[in-house]
Amino acid sequence: MSEPTPSPALPSPAPGPEASPETRSSWRDLPVEQQIDSWETAVPGSAARMLRQVEADYEHRRWLDRVEVRFRMFGAVLGGTGIIGVFWLTKHLVDHDAPAFAAGVFGASVAAFAGLVLRSDRRRGQ
Template structure:
């Protein structure tokens, strides 16, 4: 028995970081230049602008990741200090609850599977 249904489409291919695929072939550029003078130059300027934009976005992403790491480190340090404070002031049960809930929340953030690009 054969299945006549077509195989599912794997979906769109992820965006590549290379702009070489955006460059036109020399025949295409010559045809565009013949049809509309100056069009090849405008297209190449747009490809260069897109490349610069991608570089800028990569730098912004790195800054956001660094900021996130600093905020996470500060939060974890705060949880440890709060737990120590509660234990020192005779509230070990409450300290265990705060610590356990914080670890569970942190694990949920780190281990989530719906991250874009992964």
């Protein structure tokens, strides 16, 4: 039994104005240097513009990360303040002879905070 001979690999045509959409290779198939050369050939100055856009996108993502950290810190401070307020209100009610009302306020607050922390619709890992 003879083994089939492998077919020779056909070189893909370089993308450009003369290449049809059916035969054009993907930009991901090209090395970075060839991509830049292709961009510059198609539109002079486009490679520099694209690199500036990549740098701007990187700086924007860094800014968004810093904003997210600030929002998380604000949320932690706000949540801590709310918990301290509930404890203070509960102690105040107990000190003024309203333990049943204090238990209701404390229980409802714990349930509300637990619902906020444990809600299942939070986006994770994004």
